[in-house]
Structure formats: structure tokens, C-alpha cells
Amino acid sequence: MTKHKDKNLIELVKGGSVSLVIKLIGMLFGYLSMLFITKYFGAEEWGIYSLCITVLSVAIIFPKFGFDTSLVRIIAELNVENKQDQILGVLLRSTLISIALSLVVIVAITLFADVVVSKVIRQPEMLYYFKIISIAIIPMALLTIYSSLFQALKKTAFFMLFQATLINVVFFILLIFYYNFEIDFSGTFNLYVIAVFIVLISLILFLVITIKKLNTDKVTKREKPSFGYLKIFKISFPMMMSSSFALLIGWVDIFMLSYYKTTTDIGIYNTTLKLAALSTITLMAVNAIATPKFGEFYVSKNIAGLKETVKNSTKMIFLTSTPILLALVVFAKPILGFFGEEFKIGYLSLIYLCISRFINAISGSVGYLMQMTDQQNQFQNVLIVAFVINLILNYLLIPKYSYEGAAIASGLSMIFWNLALVIIIKRKLGFWTFYNPLQNLRE
Template sequence: KINGDLHLKELLKGSGISFAFKIVGMGFGYIFTILLTRNYGAKVMGIYALSLVVLQVGTIIGRLGMDTAVLRFVAEYNSQNKKDMVNEIYKKIIKLVIPISLAISIGIFFLSPYISHYFFHKDYLSNYFRIIAIGIVPYVLFIINSESLRGLKKIKEYAFLQNMGISFVASILLGLSLFIVKNNYIPVTIYTISMFLMSLLSFFLWFKKFNFNSNTNISKPQTLSSNLNNPNLSFGNKPYLISYKNILSISTPMLISGSLGVFLGFIDITILGIFKTSSAVGIYSVAIKLSSIVVLSLATINVIAAPKFAEFWAKGDKEGLLNIARQSTKIIFWTSLPIFIILVIFSTYILQLFGSGFKTGFIALIMLTFGQFINGISGSVGYILQMTGFQIFAQNIMMASVIINIILNILLIPKYSINGAAFASMITLIFWNLTMGMKVKNILGGYVFSFSKKIYKKQKI
């Protein structure tokens, strides 16, 4: 029962807060998309989507996998009241990502004419890529700060930043801009400005919420362990000596697996941009945005579940970890099912909200929705692997998924356009989740997706 399981109560409370912000944030995101498509058309929507691809590639490299690493270690050491460790890890991660992301930003800015000409075969994309490149550094810092707050269990602050902040500001600015000026550069420019503003707010919230007032001292220099099975550290009066090498040894596998996961999200858009028109990209990107509603509950539950996975694993409590994972998966299933049914039945009508030309994407939307439904009901398998020290396995699965996705997209997009891209994404999502789910079963001794009524021993927070 919920009353007897404090971890489930915390999961529901945290997920409820995140869900509320996610709903509002998605609402503003759809307002932004509708304003864009209704006033600028499918072509500009496609340009905007391709610009976001460039942004994502830049930020993936720029953050060096530090977003997942900072979440994992802030959650672990904050739960042990090791504020010194949290503070030092945070500062060193910031010092690592700033020069790298700045170099990436400058590189993309000056190489944008070559990227647009030789890669996408669309010279007019160059200036859009330059605008979005300016936002890479603030966006990387925004992500690091957001995940740091998440590790502290500051769920309201994290949920606002990650789920709502940028879309909220961008939709308001885009709406206001329509009364002043209408230019094809406006949507990308507004999104870049929104990233700057939210980055500043993320720093303010981090320094406000992280109180470095721990009375805990440290006995001798420590290094990060890549395995959370042995979290015991001794204490004394010397500061932690955490080398950049130690941090990178943990973050690099997370960079690879995390970046591969993000790459999977825009491989199809990128290959569509190479072979097809910007209008096709625009229609497909709207279908992707709509299908993501199915995994709304997965995204919101992961906000609180991911740091809890790290806590359970640090304590050696596999039983408790499996229990909370199963509870969260049941919630995801029952909340995703009605959304899945609605999107499949009313796909054409929903797409027409963005313009009459968008209804041609209904088959793609149905396939994408099915793939996301499988993704949702498989549970938080990716986070479980990363929070329990099996990031190398996750990396290998993601690499195989990327290869499968690229091959399918290259084979199918030239002939089947957006429907080929959607089919490739659906197959990849199913492969990725089933293989990770099997590995999690081997680690924890049971499947995450289970309707078994067995209740494990009650946990105390």
C-alpha cells in the first residue's frame, strides 16, 4: 500500500510536481509550434528543426556526458551529506564544460556555410546555424545546473527549468514578435534568447538551493569510484582531491551512451534533411513532438526515480530498487495507454491543428506513437543501467541502436520519406528497450515491467 511505502509516496509526490510542470511546458511548446507553423509554414518549421539538430550535436559534445555524471554523483553524495564532494564535483564539471562548449560553438559558427552546403545541400541554412551556435554554451550550462538541482531533489526547480522554462519564454516572445516583425530568422533567434535567459536563472537557482554548510570533514583525499557498490568514504579535515581524470573516466562512457541516445532522436530528421525538403522535415518534426506525449509520464517519473536508483544501488538494496522501478512502470503504463489510443484514433484531426498540409503525416505519427508506447511501458531501463554502474552496456546497446537506425533510414527515407523514417525509429525503440530490459532483469533478478502483486519489504527514506 502507498501508506506503507515512503519511497512510493516520494515518487508520486515528485512525479506529480514534475508532471504538472511538464504538462504546462508541453502546452507552451505546442503554442510555440502552432504559432510557428501557422505564421511561417512547414518550411520554416523544418529549418527550425534542423537548427535544433545542430544545437543538440553541439551540446552533446560540449557537455562531455557531465549532465548524467553530475546527476549520479550529486544524488549519491548529497544523500550521504557529503557537501564538500558535491561542491567540488560541481565546480570542476563547470570548469570542464565551458571551454569545450565554447570551442564547439565557435567551430559551428564559422563552419556553418560548409555544414549547410556539403551536408544538407541547402545553403540558406547557414545563417540559422550561426544563430543557434551562439546558444550552445548557455544551453550546456543550463543542462548541467538543471541536473545538479535534480540530484539535490529540488524537483520543482528542476521541473520548471527542464520541462517548462525555455518553451514558456520562447512562446511568449514569439507571440509578441508577431505584432512587431515577421522574419524567418525570428523563431531560431527567439529560441536562442530563451536559452540565455534560462541559463542565467539556472545559476541563480543552483546557488540559492545548494547550501554549502556541511559540518562533515574529510580525512584524506578521495577519488571517485566507477562502481557504486562501495560508497564508503572516510572523513577528517582535508578537502577532497578529485582529479579531472577521475571525473572524465566516469563521464566519458555516459557521454557516449547519452549522446547516442540523443543522436537517435534526430538521426531521422537529419537524414530527411539530406534527402527531402525542409517542408517534409517540418511535418515529421511535428509528428515526433506529438508522439512524445505518450512518454510524458516516463519523463516525469524519471525526474525523481533516477536519483533514487542511485541511492538504492549505493546501499546495495537491489530489492528496493526493483520494487520502485516496478511501481513506476505500472504508473507509466496506465497513464500512457489512453494517450496512445487517442493519438492513434484521432491522428489526422490532431495534425490538422498545425495546418492542413500536416495531415499527410498521420501514418508516421501512428508508427512513432507505437514506438514511444513501447518505450514508455519498458520503464526507466536506461537510467537504471547508468545509475548502477552498467553504463558501458548501455553505451553498447545505444551504439547498436544508432547503427540500426542509420541503416534503416538510409534505406527507407529515399523511397518512403517520413513514413520510412518513422518505421526506422519505431523498430529502433523496440530493439533498444527490449535489450536493456533483459539486462536489467539479469541485474535485479526480475523484470521491470510486471503486474505481479508481490510487495517487497517496506523501505524507509
Template sequence: MNKIQKLLRVYGLEKLILNSGSVFLRRIFGMVLSFIWVFIITNLFGSKVYGLIAISQVIISFLGVFFCLGIDNVLVKLGSMKEHYRGNYIQSDFLRKAFVIVVISSFLCGFLMISFKDVLAVQIFKKEDLASYFNCIGLLSILFLSHKAFIGFLAVEGKFNKYGNFYFLYPNMLILILVCITYHYKLPPYFIIIGYILSYGIFGLTYSVSLLRIPIKLKNTISYKKILKLSTPMMISSSFLLISSWTDVLMLGAMVSESDVGVYNAAFKLGSLVLIVVAAVNTVLSPKISKLFEGKNIEGIKKEVQKATKLISFLSLPIVVFMIIFRKPILGLFGEEFISGQLVLVIVSLGMLFNAMSGSVGQILNMTIYQKQFRNFTFICAFTNIILNYFLILKYGIEGAALASLISNLIINIMCLVLVKQKFNFYAFFRL
């Protein structure tokens, strides 16, 4: 233990581990629970139902990013500025106005989803059963949007335990219970997606409403226009990132069987395990970058980012190696048919490892003044990913989708690394 502590002290990682550790552990437990409920779905309902749920999850993720309008990121940025939030005291009305924006956006989201559910299900995905899933998504849009928009502000408040509970632990516990209830009472499979949304939405809506207790008269004010001006580039970049990340599942949903989508999504979920580490560290790092940049402390940003990259890389490498070596028995846990996703798991794991070792480059650009450049990079990445997915899925099926994801991952991380070097004069990439 002393040798490990000494090594961590040499790399300056002790404090970062302490700050992000609570989020990391809760994400680990949440991930374990998520694999349990996925395991139950695949074994009790089959790969076809899981394929429909996987497509629905992607739709929820995309709607959450697009109709959240970047509010989740802008709250972290504004919350790190003294004119809006200082010493745990709200200084402006930015939270109240953000809530109004999210409520209006959620009604628009729900209306569009309910109106076009049949078009999406039948004409786009060619899976009529999806209409029921999409209808539920539209009706409950306020729940997942409020969770997406406001839970991240807990990190700004320094409430990392609560953040980890509301984002990772409690929702997955509740989903597991609701999946079992759906099976026990022989409810239609789309009740699983209702449970999925409720599990996150209950905590998101509760917390966002609690923020409305802020006093009406505040020292400073910020206009809706300024909030949207800051948030829109972040929303666009997040949307393109999500499109790039989930283009494979969406296009597979339109081009291959539900079973193949289920196999791919299970393998992709396993290969993305390193994102547990990345997300946990970035939760702590994002507000730090914003505060350091406000104080024009570029050297401080460099030190924090490089420490974070080392920590992410040290923790990610063993996970990837384990996934690659034991890919067959791990995939076999989901059922015999899922073993066909072995190559997908290898390709996705390698892409995620490169992502981890590239450092928190996206966070650096978003939390400073380069969110528009990051938006442009994500557009290029998303467009490239769509083109690659189309041709590679036609030729190689689910392995082609994984390969397209890997190439797109390399492109955006390299572009971000180059820009960070140009603007801040340091490399975010992992180096001993």
C-alpha cells in the same frame, strides 16, 4: 476518488506520484506551451521555416549531449554519493570542476559550429538558409550547454518544483513571447532559434553560476580525470541515443523537402507526448537508483523500478490511444498540409508506448555500474537506425523514417531488458 486512491495504494504508486507530480504537471504545461508556439510558427511562418527550426533544434540537442560530455548524468550520480553530497551540503569540489569542463567545452563547440556552419548548411543539408541558424547556435553555445549540464542537479537537491519550472515551464513561456516578437517586428526567422536558446540558457547559466558560491575549501576532492572517466561513457550513450532518436529528422533534412521535415517533426512531437510521463518519473527515480545501488539494495531498486513502470504505463496508454484515434483533427490544427503525417503519428506513438512499458532500463544501467554496456547498446541502436533510415526513407519517405525509429526503439529496449534481468534478476517491463 477513494477507489483510485485504493488502486494506487495497491500498486504502491502514491508516494511516487507525489514526488514526480510537480515535475509532471510543469512538463504538461510546458508541453502545451510548446505546441502553442509550434502552432504559431507553422501558421504564421509556414512549414518550410518550421522545418529549418526543427533541424536547428536537433543540432542543438546533439551538441548539448556531445559537448556536455555526460556532465548532466554524472552530477546526478555523484550527487547521490555521500562523499560528494550529504544532507544538502556539498562535500567535494565536483560541481566547480564540472563547471570548468562545461565552459571549456562550450568554447570548443562554438568555435567548431561557427567555422563549419556553411559546410553543414550547404553541403550536408543543402539548405543555405540554415547557415544563419547555425551561426546563432555557435555564438550562444554556453547558454544551452550550461542548461543541459546543471539543471538536473536541482532534482538531486530535491527541488522538483524549481526543476520543473526551469526545465519545462519558464523556457516555453519565454519562447512563446519571443516567437510573437519575431513575427510582430518582422525579424528574420532565425531570430526564433535565438529566442529558443535564450529561453533555456538564461535559467541554465543563472543556476550554474549560483553553484560557484560553494566554499573553496571542502572536505573531499575529485580529479577532472575521474569526472571525465565517469561521464564519458554516459556522454557516448546519450549521444548515440540522441542520434538514434533524431537520425530520422537529420536524414530527412538531407533527403526530402523542408516542408516534409516540418510535417514529420510535428507528427513526431505529438507521438512523443508519452515522454512527458517518462521524463517526469525518471527525474525522481534516477537519484533513488543511485543511492539504493550504493547501499547494495537491489530489492529496493526492483520495487522502485517496477512501481515506476506501472505508473508510466498507466498514464501513457490513454495518451497513445487518444493520439491514434484523433490523429487527423489534431494534426490539422497545425495546418491542412500536416494531415499527411497521420501514419507517422501512429507509428511513432506505438514505438513510444513500447518504450514507456519497458521501464526505466537505461536509468538502471547508467545509475549503477553498467553505463559502458548501455553505451554499447546505444551504439548498436544508432548504427542500425542510420542504416534503416537510409533505405526506408528512400522507399517510403517520412513513413519510412518513422518505421526506422520504431524498430530501433524495440531493439535497444529489448537489449536493456535482457541485461537488467541478467544482472539484477528482475523484469523492468510492465506487468500487472
């Protein structure tokens, strides 16, 4: 048992470390891109770019249909049952559903772009970008879904590489190239879309090799698929709803800032969001390897192993994210000033966001744990309530306090859903996910 625990911990640390390094490289290029845009194009262009990314993130919620999470859960079960040869079928069915849903969203955007721009976003320049966003929907959705396959197979290096890192690297290279050669690219977001296409093509090539190897290494007799369209739908739909509200919680403040304030305000606030996200890099890195392990332990009914993995992952997240949060709080002003003097006024927003990220860190990977243990419906309900809380607080606070109000609203809603999920997991699985540095994980 001790050897098994040691092996489990080693796998978690090794996989998490590799993921962390790759994620750090991706974030480095992401911040270099942010610095490049803010320095050479100003807060307004950064605000437009941020708004485009927000709209694209919302637009692909329906096409993703929760597959980026549900495939991890499904493939974990196929691995436990030794049915790896069915993975390709699951992926193809998910792809067809995603493309069909993407076309629906593209048609909707084409029909209602004028209304959304004039009545909701209130940024006239966004009408042009809605056309570019439509082009990016299918490749972005497929990129998100396909990268999750590597996570499910515990190939965390490839998962982190294709999930975000390569896009940031290619995007930064394109920014430098187009700027130095004075090529008219009609907005930085256009270059981001080009980067998405380039990375998707690379991902598909790697995916073909991976799937071919799976079917070569493991060939079984033909049998009825364990996961047909209906079963995939039942698992994925609540996960899609959860990811929808999780994204809306994270981005509704941007939309409401665009309604009440200027793109400069959006640029300043989004910079504080990006900086606060530094504290979550270890959370993402640990989740990359921990999530499929959650699924496998649960499917095999190994609750002791599940608890031990949760305990170790939460401890890793806390110990690595706390120093980052402290540095961001203590040096908020000078760090923001690095992006330009106009960004310094957002220091309180950064502090508020860091407080909520601390609660997020000590709570552990509660969202993924819920979804890997067949509690996606409860997770969905908690996030719906958190979204309503966030929406009401944004409505009350943004008109008067601008980005500081948005940070308070976002922070309080994050604290709510983390604490709510911790309590639900204790009731359902029998253990706390909290990490207490003085007492270890409480029983």
C-alpha cells in the same frame, strides 16, 4: 519495511505528480509555440526551426559530456556518504570541462559550417543559423548541466522548471511580443536563443542560493575530494557516449530527411515526433524523481528497494501513457489537421511512432536505471548498435517513403534498445522492468 515501502511510493507519486504538472505546462507552451509558428509562418519555417534545434542538440552533446546524468549518480553517492559539502567542487570542475569542450565545438563549427551545409544538410539558409547556434552552445550546455543538480537533490520542481518548461514559456512570450509589434527577428530560432540566455541567468541565481544553503547546512572538515577530474571523467564519458547516440537515434532521421527531402517534409515529420512525445511526459516526470532514488538505493546496496521503486515507476508510466497513445492512434488525422491541412498526410508516421512509444512505456526507465547502477558502458554499447540499425533503416527507407520511412526506422531502433536493456537488467540485477497489467512485475 512496509512503512519504508509506503514512504518510498508516496515520495515517488508526490515527486512525479509535481514534475508532471510542471512538464505539462512546459509542453503546453511548446505546442502553442509550434502551433503559432505553423499557423503564421508555415511548415517551411517550422522545418528550419526544427533543424536548428536538432543541430544545437547535437552540438551540445560533447560540451555536456554526460554531466546531466553523471552528476545525478555522483551526487547520489555524496548524499549517501554525507559529503554534501563536496557538491560545489564537483559542479565547478564539471563547468570548466564543459566550457573548454564548448569552445572546441564552436571552433569546429566555424571552420566546417560551409562543408556541413553544402554536403550534409543541403539547406543553404542554414549557413546563417550556424552562427546563431554557436552563440547558444555554452549557455545551452550549462543550462542542461545545472538543471540536473536540482534533480540530484530531489528538487524535482526546479529541475523540470529549468530543464525545459521556462524556455518554452519565455520563447512563446517572445514570439507573441515580436510578432504583434512587427519586430524583425530574422527567424524564430533567434528568439529561442534569447529565451535560453534569459532562463540561464534565472537558473544561476537559484543555483547560488541552493549551493550556499548546502554549504551552510553541512560543513565538514577539509578532505580530499571524492570526485576529482579523472573520476568524474571516467563516470561521465560513457554517459556522454550514451546520450550522444540516444540523441543521434532521435535526430538522425531529421538530418537524413534534410538530405533527401525538403524542409516541409521535416516540418511535417517533426510535428508527428512532437505529438508522439506527448506519451513520454509521464516517463520524464517519473524519471525526474526516480533516477536519484535508483542511484541512492544502488549505492547503499538496497536491491529490494531498487526493485520496488522500478516496479512502482514502471506501473505509473504505463497507466498514464497508454491512454494518450490510444488517443493519438485513433485520432491521428484530426489531431495533425489542427496544425494545418498539409500536416494530415503524416498520420501513418504518428501511428508508427506511437507503437514504439508503447514498448518504451512498458519497459520502464531502463536507460536511467542502467546508468545509475554502474552499467553505463553496456548501455552505451546497446545504443551504438541501435544507432547503426536506425542509420541503415533511414538510408533504405527515407528516399522511398519519406517521413513514414523515418518513423519506421526510429520506431524499430527504439524497440530494439528497450528490449535489449530489459534483458540486460534482468541478467545483472535479477528482476524484470516490464510492467504486465495482468500479472504485475514478473519475477
